[in-house]
Amino acid sequence: MKALVYNGPHDVSVENVPDARIEQPGDALIRITTTNICGSDLHMYEGRTAVEQGKILGHENMGIVEEVGPGVTRIKAGDRVSVPFNIACGSCRNCMGGWTAFCTRVNPTEGVDGAAYGYANMGPYDGGQAELLRVPYADFNLLHLPAGEEHENDFTMLSDIFPTGWHGTELAGMRAGDTVAVFGAGPVGLLAAHSAMIRGASQVFVVDKAPDRLALAESVGATPVDFSAADPVEQILDATHGRGVDCGVEAVGYQAHDPSGQEHPELVLDNLVKAVRTTGGIGVVGVYVPEDPQAADEGAKHGRVGFDYGTFFTKGQHMGTGQCPVLRYNRGLRDLITAGRAKPSFLVSHELGLDEAPDAYRHFDKRDDGWTKVLLHPGRAA
Structure with a gap:
């Protein structure tokens, strides 16, 4: 699959990497329809974190379920879903209390509670600025969205920045x-x-x-x-x-x-x-x-x-x-969008193919005029 990888400060590129796949019974495999460049990604892009070379970036993701593991019962292939940037087990003390941003089980990094996709110190999880994304604990983490393509640019904000x-x-x-x-x-x-x-x-x-x-x-x-x-x-x-x-x-x-x-x-x-x-x-x-x-x-x-x-x-x-526990808010915010009460897509400035991501990072990092929010569509040709 194609994915955007971190090579070093101010250096990212789209490469062919091994396909994301089901690794555990509770996993789901998502074909990404929209993934966003976040301001937090710029901390890594600028070399201000300990992110490792070769990391696939991208924690604001949504798409269509391609496959599920044998332990997944709520989510099924073909579902349209939003992927919260938090990766949470659903059963530790913090998750049970609604603080999914601070799950105590999913991140082996010493001294850090909470995990995320494609981010420094947030666990060994690849990001979604790619064609496919593995989602652990899928039944707990994934948010159902209405089928089709309506509100795509609004729903893509549900993974992080709107909540x-x-x-x-x-x-x-x-x-x-x-x-x-x-x-x-x-x-x-x-x-x-x-x-x-x-x-x-x-x-x-x-x-x-x-x-x-x-x-x-x-x-x-x-x-x-x-x-x-x-x-x-x-x-x-x-x-x-x-x-x-x-x-x-x-x-x-x-x-x-x-x-x-x-x-x-x-x-x-x-x-x-x-x-x-x-x-x-x-x-x-x-x-x-x-x-x-x-x-x-x-x-x-x-x-x-x-x-x-x-x-x-x-x-x-x-x-x-602290970081946002996305699951606390995303269902209600989804419903505000479908009811026409919220329209977070007002800030979208660019919609690009995945191959255009390195150039988009450069513009967004420089805060060039008009580069407010960049959406990447991996299935779209450059």
Whole structure:
């Protein structure tokens, strides 16, 4: 089969590799119809992780079930499915509690609970930027979708970024009527804003500096805040008569940078502490890592990010963090899509064949204008 593999920093290529196959009785084999390039993939692409050479990338996947193992009873060949990026056993303590992002059984990497497809330190699982994908614990993990091709570009967001954006608002403790600040207008930040609007936010501010992304935020009813034009905290405080927002979402992560491009891993956390009112909540779904040898300062190289905890404590704020347990949300979000209440495909900028993926990575990594969300269709010719 064809698959996109990691060769080294800024170097990915489409290669012929051995076909994915059924390996355990509970496996399913998926023929991929759509797989997405995620902003998290860029951490690996840029050489900021320990991902191994030859890894097949891709954790945002959907497709048609080609084959199932003898232990699979709920899923059958021919089903159209969404594949959550979390790989979960379904029966450990965390899975039973609904925290499938932190399954304790599926990742042999020491010190890491939780696994994912095609990602550094998240287990020995190949990704889905390929023609075929093996899915372990298929009965537990896979989400049924309506047959056919309707809503393909919406449903492909169910594997990660739509649930992750929604999870950011949950972690922040958002309630109907709240004002919300989302820092980062990448795909997750845009879908956090979309989620907040669906959930009844009275106003959503989206902070970024890319004009195309801010325009997308405005298209779903959010208020764009250009942090390259003026201090984003001051802009938000001015717009809220000095009160600040009720809650905020961090959708940037450890590579946060100022308008000049200089990295400050604490920058967004500090801004949210200032912009969120006393007793308000902050949801952090931007990625932070315990080791980053290329970090801007010595502490951050070892996962120590020195944000303004003193003010955070003094203001009585609360913070939720961590990867999204997709299964907690994806069924409800699927139904919002089919009912016409949610349309996460608004952020799609490019639909390409798998052979075009290396060039797409280059454009997406450079944040070239208009390259907001790239969908790859392995069955489509370049």
